[in-house]
Amino acid sequence: MKQSTSLFFLAAVILANSAFAQQKKAASATDPKMDSFISNLMSKMTLDEKIGQLNLPAVGFDVTGPILSQGVDEKIEKGLAGGVFNTFTPQAVRKLQELAVTKSRLKIPLLFGYDVVHGHKTIFPIPLGLSTSWDMELIEKSARIAGREASADGLNWTFSPMVDISRDPRWGRISEGSGEDPYLGSLIGAAMVRGYQTNSLSNKDAILACVKHFALYGAAEGGRDYNTTDMSLIRMYNEYLPPYKAAIDAGAETVMVSFNDINGTPATANKWLLTDLLRNQWGFKGFVVSDYTGVSELVPHGLGDLQTVSAKALDAGTDMDMVAEGFLTTLKQSLKEKKITQQVIDQACRRILESKYKLGLFADPYKYVDEERAKTEILSPQNRLDARNIAAASMVLLKNNNQLLPLKKNAKIALIGPLANNKRDVIGNWSAAGDWKKAISVIEGLKNVAPDMDITYAKGANLVDNPAILKQINANGADIVADAKSPQQLIDEAVATAKKADIAVVVLGESALMGGEATSRTNLDLLPNQKDLLKALKLTGKPIVLVLMNSRPLTLDWEDANVPAILETWFSGTEAGNAIADVLVGNYNPAGKLTATFPRSVGQIPLYYNHKSTGRPYDGVSNEKFKSRYIDSSNEPLYPFGFGLSYTTFSFSPVKINKNTIKSGQTLEATIEVKNTGNFDGQEVVQLYLQDIYGSVTHPVKELKGFQKIFLKKGESKQVKFTIDTEMLKFYNTDLKFAAETGDFNVFIGPNSRDLSTAQFSFTL
Numbered sequence: 059m060k061q062s063t064s065l066f067f068l069a070a071v072i073l074a075n076s077a078f079a080q081q082k083k084a085a086s087a088t089d090p091k092m093d094s095f096i097s098n099l100m101s102k103m104t105l106d107e108k109i110g111q112l113n114l115p116a117v118g119f120d121v122t123g124p125i126l127s128q129g130v131d132e133k134i135e136k137g138l139a140g141g142v143f144n145t146f147t148p149q150a151v152r153k154l155q156e157l158a159v160t161k162s163r164l165k166i167p168l169l170f171g172y173d174v175v176h177g178h179k180t181i182f183p184i185p186l187g188l189s190t191s192w193d194m195e196l197i198e199k200s201a202r203i204a205g206r207e208a209s210a211d212g213l214n215w216t217f218s219p220m221v222d223i224s225r226d227p228r229w230g231r232i233s234e235g236s237g238e239d240p241y242l243g244s245l246i247g248a249a250m251v252r253g254y255q256t257n258s259l260s261n262k263d264a265i266l267a268c269v270k271h272f273a274l275y276g277a278a279e280g281g282r283d284y285n286t287t288d289m290s291l292i293r294m295y296n297e298y299l300p301p302y303k304a305a306i307d308a309g310a311e312t313v314m315v316s317f318n319d320i321n322g323t324p325a326t327a328n329k330w331l332l333t334d335l336l337r338n339q340w341g342f343k344g345f346v347v348s349d350y351t352g353v354s355e356l357v358p359h360g361l362g363d364l365q366t367v368s369a370k371a372l373d374a375g376t377d378m379d380m381v382a383e384g385f386l387t388t389l390k391q392s393l394k395e396k397k398i399t400q401q402v403i404d405q406a407c408r409r410i411l412e413s414k415y416k417l418g419l420f421a422d423p424y425k426y427v428d429e430e431r432a433k434t435e436i437l438s439p440q441n442r443l444d445a446r447n448i449a450a451a452s453m454v455l456l457k458n459n460n461q462l463l464p465l466k467k468n469a470k471i472a473l474i475g476p477l478a479n480n481k482r483d484v485i486g487n488w489s490a491a492g493d494w495k496k497a498i499s500v501i502e503g504l505k506n507v508a509p510d511m512d513i514t515y516a517k518g519a520n521l522v523d524n525p526a527i528l529k530q531i532n533a534n535g536a537d538i539v540a541d542a543k544s545p546q547q548l549i550d551e552a553v554a555t556a557k558k559a560d561i562a563v564v565v566l567g568e569s570a571l572m573g574g575e576a577t578s579r580t581n582l583d584l585l586p587n588q589k590d591l592l593k594a595l596k597l598t599g600k601p602i603v604l605v606l607m608n609s610r611p612l613t614l615d616w617e618d619a620n621v622p623a624i625l626e627t628w629f630s631g632t633e634a635g636n637a638i639a640d641v642l643v644g645n646y647n648p649a650g651k652l653t654a655t656f657p658r659s660v661g662q663i664p665l666y667y668n669h670k671s672t673g674r675p676y677d678g679v680s681n682e683k684f685k686s687r688y689i690d691s692s693n694e695p696l697y698p699f700g701f702g703l704s705y706t707t708f709s710f711s712p713v714k715i716n717k718n719t720i721k722s723g724q725t726l727e728a729t730i731e732v733k734n735t736g737n738f739d740g741q742e743v744v745q746l747y748l749q750d751i752y753g754s755v756t757h758p759v760k761e762l763k764g765f766q767k768i769f770l771k772k773g774e775s776k777q778v779k780f781t782i783d784t785e786m787l788k789f790y791n792t793d794l795k796f797a798a799e800t801g802d803f804n805v806f807i808g809p810n811s812r813d814l815s816t817a818q819f820s821f822t823l
């Protein structure tokens with residue numbers, strides 16, 4: 059542990075001169091009015107009140123809504139809470155804010171935080187689904203609507219965006235982020251921050267964003283939640299840190315620390331991470347909150363008792379303690395024992411007060427409790443309409459043999475599966491304030507969109523009947539009860555239904571609660587009972603459209619080999635059913651592209667497109683023994699990063715570049731002609747990848763550096779031009795210097811990370 063700490067120290071020294079340091083955002087000009095207001099306020103605060111600002115208690119829920127807990131009330135009155143989380147509605151928030159600004163000595167208003175992760179009441183697709191739209195405008199819009207609804211419902215702080223890169227679909231939280239790519243993840247993180255915070259936190263509908271989970275949480279060993287991360291600095295800088303940095307550069311006011319250990323020091327107590335990197339190098343000016351009981355979890359991590367770890371966390375740069383109350387109960391003693399300084403307490407307190415000031419809470423503590431806004435701005439018809447479009451944009455067509463899709467609007471279909479007539483699951487995990495009863499199921503959606511369709515429904519299988527999974531998710535709110543009919547009866551009924559129809563549309567996948575926090579899986583197949591259903595349906599000989607709802611890439615080798623059409627819909631939110639129906643009948647031509655690789659088997663994980671070569675790369679065909687390959691499986695994924703089909707087809711010309719050499723500061727144009735060669739108008743995401751062929755360090759075989767989502771009418775062609783500049787050639791080298799190296803580069807353009815056309819150019823001095 060000592061060694062890695064000193065390595066961090068060394069790195070920090072090196073980094074003082076690094077590009078991150080050079081790129082450091084100009085420290086946001088301090089606001090003298092704010093500074094003097096806060097200095098004046100702090101001069102009146104007792105030590106207890108200062109420590110109180112660093113405390114973030116949770117307020118519970120019961121079936122009727124937020125519960126105003128007794129203990130929290132008292133703390134607020136004594137000035138012992140900087141904010142609360144899990145409470146919303148103007149009425150509930152007003153009640154607590156009133157306690158703070160009428161009963162507490164200094165009348166400091168509270169922050170109200172909540173996990174508004176993919177929508178507040180109008181729920182959008184889970185973040186992994188949002189990312190597969192590759193549409194920054196829509197993603198920003200989803201965050202804007204979420205921010206508007208949340209701010210109308212009493213909230214001023216969301217614990218989002220989650221920007222953890224993950225290459226491990228065993229990890230249930232892959233659903234909460236944007237997948238495996240740092241470039242795309244950076245764009246999305248920044249778009250979400252803009253959406254939540256607007257151009258000024260003083261706006262009445264702006265809320266604080268919180269970039270989480272800092273850092274490297276998505277790389278937990280074995281895909282097991284909360285697990286250790288051990289990673290080289292060069293990998294961190296090139297592959298995992300960029301989205302956090304991008305979200306911070308976009309102005310995110312707060313950061314949440316991750317639960318995991320990083321190279322021997324858990325993030326919550328990691329001074330290198332929270333101070334050297336985040337503040338000194340990146341110039342972050344907001345405040346840092348621990349994750350839920352992250353401070354007290356440093357005890358089982360093995361860093362000491364509660365008093366020790368609380369002091370370590372504060373000293374490292376964790377400003378606010380979520381739920382653990384380690385700060386509240388021990389910092390005073392630590393100050394007395396000189397284990398921390400007054401200065402670190404003051405600094406954390408000041409940062410939290412600054413955020414409140416920027417929100418305008420001192421000027422108007424009731425800014426967020428306008429009941430009129432709540433009535434008109436939450437779940438409005440327009441919000442639902444936007445959610446429907448955004449949901450459709452997130453869907454990925456994985457397979458469509460013989461143009462089985464789109465369905466005819468008067469088709470005779472058997473609609474089968476435990477997710478076909480289901481509202482509860484479609485809103486997905488972390489849809490905390492979303493009301494599933496307001497969601498649209500697939501059957502409702504089809505009836506809305508295609509009233510002439512002849513639909514017969516059969517459940518076909520229980521959503522989950524694996525006892526271990528059932529036990530776990532039911533204990534945490536899933537409420538899945540086995541059908542009164544036996545599994546065989548369910549299958550028989552579904553088979554009979556399919557036989558009477560022309561096409562079987564089968565809606566399968568995970569329960570929503572099989573994704574999100576603490577839902578790691580070791581097996582990513584469809585659950586066996588659902589697969590049995592699919593196999594029985596296949597024997598009917600009827601064409602099958604498999605509609606998937608799931609939180610993560612699944613292993614779908616059998617399905618891909620046996621089912622002619624597969625549509626990935628993730629959990630797509632309040633309007634899921636309407637959006638799925640829009641896509642199934644072709645009112646919306648799908649254009650989503652995967653942002654996380656779909657492996658063939660769990661044994662291939664981690665599997666990601668921007669991997670390194672090896673000294674013995676496998677060509678995929680030879681029988682040579684000593685190659686980097688599996689003897690029992692292909693190396694290749696089932697569906698690669700960037701992949702997704704359309705109801706139309708597109709052809710891509712070879713890439714043309716306008717010069718073969720560029721020098722520092724120059725640009726080069728890479729052009730490709732894309733033609734819509736099919737029978738529908740459609741959108742295509744044209745993707746640009748680069749590879750630095752030889753370097754002082756090894757490089758990924760390709761890296762996404764740009765993309766354009768274009769619309770082409772049937773028969774239309776378009777030239778798509780990418781400008782490549784020398785910034786795009788830069789990377790963090792072994793000295794953690796962000797620089798480009800001279801030499802040859804491959805440029806690849808195409809519809810996904812596999813099917814690419816290539817050209818080569820050189821970068822010279």
Ligand code: BGC
Pocket residue numbers: 173217270349350575
């Ligand atoms: C999660 C965070 C979340 C927090 C508050 C934690 O368990 O890791 O993502 O924001 O709870 O609900």
